[in-house]
Amino acid sequence: MLKDIFMGLSQNQFLNSAAKKYGLKMGAQSVVAGTNINEVIKSIKELNAHGISCTVDNLGEFVFKEKEANAAKEQILNVIEAIYEHKVDAHISLKPTQLGLDIEYSFCLSNLREIVDKASNYGIFVNIDMEDTSHLQPTFDLLDDLSKEYDNVGTVIQAYLLRADEYLEKYKNYRLRIVKGAYKEPIECAYQDKKDIDANFIKLIEWHLLNGKFTSIATHDHNIINHVKEFVRKHNIPNEKFEIQMLYGFRKDLQLKLASEGYNFCTYVPFGTDWYGYFMRRLAERPQNLNLVAKQVFNKKTNTILGVAAGAFLLGRMTKSTKKKRR
Numbered sequence: 070m071l072k073d074i075f076m077g078l079s080q081n082q083f084l085n086s087a088a089k090k091y092g093l094k095m096g097a098q099s100v101v102a103g104t105n106i107n108e109v110i111k112s113i114k115e116l117n118a119h120g121i122s123c124t125v126d127n128l129g130e131f132v133f134k135e136k137e138a139n140a141a142k143e144q145i146l147n148v149i150e151a152i153y154e155h156k157v158d159a160h161i162s163l164k165p166t167q168l169g170l171d172i173e174y175s176f177c178l179s180n181l182r183e184i185v186d187k188a189s190n191y192g193i194f195v196n197i198d199m200e201d202t203s204h205l206q207p208t209f210d211l212l213d214d215l216s217k218e219y220d221n222v223g224t225v226i227q228a229y230l231l232r233a234d235e236y237l238e239k240y241k242n243y244r245l246r247i248v249k250g251a252y253k254e255p256i257e258c259a260y261q262d263k264k265d266i267d268a269n270f271i272k273l274i275e276w277h278l279l280n281g282k283f284t285s286i287a288t289h290d291h292n293i294i295n296h297v298k299e300f301v302r303k304h305n306i307p308n309e310k311f312e313i314q315m316l317y318g319f320r321k322d323l324q325l326k327l328a329s330e331g332y333n334f335c336t337y338v339p340f341g342t343d344w345y346g347y348f349m350r351r352l353a354e355r356p357q358n359l360n361l362v363a364k365q366v367f368n369k370k371t372n373t374i375l376g377v378a379a380g381a382f383l384l385g386r387m388t389k390s391t392k393k394k395r396r
């Protein structure tokens with residue numbers, strides 16, 4: 070129920086636009102590292118000081134106009150410049166739809182090429198995040214096209230996909246992030262049951278650790294992480310072959326612990342004024358994250374938080390909702 074409420078809120082174009090005007094609110098500042106480049110660089114430096122590298126995501130939702138996609142591209146180019154100037158340990162994560170994949174493939178490819186080219190000159194890696202299955206094949210096509218010219222680019226394999234093992238084998242020579250998968254997908258193409266997804270996730274991680282180039286294991290799931298620790302120990306897989314990734318603001322103690330244990334650790338650091346949809350999806354993923362909101366919005370009287378969420382949902386229902394679930 071709560072999951073549906075927050076997913077509904079995340080897809081609401083009106084609330085997404087409205088939130089842009091107000092800076093980080095409702096506790097979003099716990100999971101979004103600022104609204105501008107200076108703020109995100111400051112957060113990266115703090116994480117780097119703990120031996121944690123970062124992957125930076127310039128948040129963006131509902132991009133259907135060339136002008137917006139071009140603005141997103143410029144902002145990502147500026148982030149690359151800032152990473153280089155400040156000599157921080159960070160790379161880029163981006164979403165093809167933000168760069169115009171829903172407008173035209175060749176337009177998106179040209180935007181991405183500019184980004185990957187600049188990053189390549191500075192020795193910075195670019196990860197193409199994986200969105201819902203309607204964008205799956207075009208995203209692999211972007212990777213295929215870009216890798217004809219560049220080797221600083223990789224993507225994500227979602228373990229809930231029935232064909233994930235095929236994709237993993239095909240792209241095993243790329244740096245890959247493996248995740249459970251964040252979108253609502255039909256039974257024809259994706260496992261629905263958590264047990265099946267977890268089992269496939271472990272199978273894919275193990276396979277890529279043994280056969281792949283470099284594996285980013287992106288999860289907050291301590292059971293999976295403990296399993297990976299044991300697996301790499303048993304198979305003598307060196308630290309240089311993998312890293313663990315988590316989202317900014319989540320399980321901070323565990324992030325610091327893993328880094329201090331000597332594992333390569335990378336935090337996914339989202340930033341930007343377009344924070345609202347991302348924040349609502351985090352609440353949908355794990356309603357317990359409501360305590361992030363409660364801490365910020367109500368100092369003591371927290372028990373009306375569900376009323377606020379429901380009220381906001383009703384407001385959301387009165388406005389148009391268009392997009393599918395995304396990360």
Ligand SMILES: Cc1cc2nc3c(=O)[nH]c(=O)nc-3n(C[C@H](O)[C@H](O)[C@H](O)COP(=O)(O)OP(=O)(O)OC[C@H]3O[C@@H](n4cnc5c(N)ncnc54)[C@H](O)[C@@H]3O)c2cc1C
Nearest residue numbers: 198199225248249250251287288289290314315316319337
């Ligand atoms: C760095 C990163 C990048 C990602 N990129 C993509 C992408 O490109 N495409 C995509 O589709 N998806 C992406 N995802 C999202 C991913 O697919 C999952 O939807 C998301 O990570 C939730 O699954 P999980 O593995 O973290 O654990 P879950 O299945 O959500 O949780 C498993 C268990 O872990 C524990 N746990 C989880 N979160 C917490 C917490 N905050 N505090 C305490 N315990 C907790 C709980 O015991 C929980 O039962 C990404 C995730 C990360 C971390």
